[in-house]
Amino acid sequence: MTIAEFWRSQQFSYLATYSFNRGPKLAALHQATSKAIEDLKQSIPSSRFMQQIKLRRQLAELEKQMQMGLYRKRLTNQQLIMDSTADQVAVIKCNSLEAKQVDAIFRATPGEVVYAACPPVYRDALAFYDEQGQLLRVLNICFGCLFMETNDEVAVGANVNIYEALRKLFIDLGHPIEDHEH
Numbered sequence: 797m798t799i800a801e802f803w804r805s806q807q808f809s810y811l812a813t814y815s816f817n818r819g820p821k822l823a824a825l826h827q828a829t830s831k832a833i834e835d836l837k838q839s840i841p842s843s844r845f846m847q848q849i850k851l852r853r854q855l856a857e858l859e860k861q862m863q864m865g866l867y868r869k870r871l872t873n874q875q876l877i878m879d880s881t882a883d884q885v886a887v888i889k890c891n892s893l894e895a896k897q898v899d900a901i902f903r904a905t906p907g908e909v910v911y912a913a914c915p916p917v918y919r920d921a922l923a924f925y926d927e928q929g930q931l932l933r934v935l936n937i938c939f940g941c942l943f944m945e946t947n948d949e950v951a952v953g954a955n956v957n958i959y960e961a962l963r964k965l966f967i968d969l970g971h972p973i974e975d976h977e978h
Contacts, residue, residue: 798909799944799954803902808924808932810889811898815971816882817869817919825881826862833858871921871934872947886969894969898922901961902954909953916943920966920973939963939973 836855840848871879888894916938924932934947942959944952954962967973 797950797952799902799952799958802935802946802950802952803899806924806933807926808890809927810887810925811895812884812888812923812925813886813966813969813971814871814878814882814921814923815885815919816871816879816921817917818881819883819972821881821883829858829862833862870918870936870945870947871923872931876931876934876947885966885971894965897965898962901958901965904958904961908955914941916941916945918945920971937962939966 833855836851836858840851840855843851869879869881871882873879886894888898916936917940918936918938920937920939922935922937924934926932935944935952936947937944939959939962942954942956944954946952963973
């Protein structure tokens with residue numbers, strides 16, 4: 797699906813931009829996970845045999861999360877629950893100047909669509925809401941490898957110019973996007 801097709805299919809009252817998977821909240825999550833790993837390693841030897849099996853599974857899962865966590869994170873999980881590292885940066889009403897900027901970016905003349913050659917690390921997102929504040933859909937964005945994916949795992953293609961314009965808009969809105977992300 798192209799970004800223009802994605803954008804035309806959205807029916808929303810407002811959207812919010814989110815920054816996640818970075819900063820102090822991510823550091824705190826890593827610290828807590830590291831502590832949990834150490835605690836499990838300490839408790840395994842003194843546990844009963846069946847308990848050791850359970851604790852080793854927990855340890856393996858935590859270690860896997862630490863290794864691959866950045867690559868698997870999305871703004872929301874399958875139940876649309878926000879990631880613990882998420883910070884809402886901006887709210888954009890559907891008829892606002894910012895919404896018109898997003899519309900202009902996403903409806904720009906399509907060029908060659910860029911697809912990632914690396915696993916994306918999502919750190920920014922657009923979340924679409926209805927009038928009651930119900931979350932409708934999420935567009936996860938990786939500016940490092942130029943890749944977008946919806947919360948229902950649909951890849952959304954865009955050209956480099958769209959990513960550059962979107963990056964500029966996000967920075968103008970207050971997103972802490974680093975030049976060296978990824």
